[in-house]
Amino acid sequence: MTYLCPVCGYDGLKEPPTSPEGSPSFEICPSCGFEFGVSDDDEGFSYRQWRDKWIAGGCTWWSTSSTAAADWNPTAQLARLIEDRG
Numbered sequence: 845m846t847y848l849c850p851v852c853g854y855d856g857l858k859e860p861p862t863s864p865e866g867s868p869s870f871e872i873c874p875s876c877g878f879e880f881g882v883s884d885d886d887e888g889f890s891y892r893q894w895r896d897k898w899i900a901g902g903c904t905w906w907s908t909s910s911t912a913a914a915d916w917n918p919t920a921q922l923a924r925l926i927e928d929r930g
Contacts, residue, residue, distance in 0.1 A: 851891045852876035852898060853924035875921065877906035895922075 847857040854875035861880040862868055868881025876898045883889045889897075898906075903918035905911070 848924060849873040849875060849878065850925070851878045851894050852903075852918070853921040855921070855924060872907075874907035874910050875905060875912070875916075875918070 846855055847860045848855050849857055850861055852873060852875050854873050856875075857869075857871055857873060859869040859871050861871070868885060870879060870881045872879040876894065878884075878889075878891075878894050883894055884891070899922075903922075905916065
């Protein structure tokens, strides 16, 4: 099972960003680079602020240790956020 990044819509997180009790996963999204529990709690970024920063930077793949799938499409990925709100 994989989870959706609430920042960029990447659907390959290995853990939910936060537990049901509200504890952060500390997982780093390989797509946008947001680290749950650090980027937000320690650095003060909201999901929207980080998303805007990522978009302004060209929606580039963040991870240097894993590569994006050949069909990776950040525009379609961001659209998942709208679909998820349904």
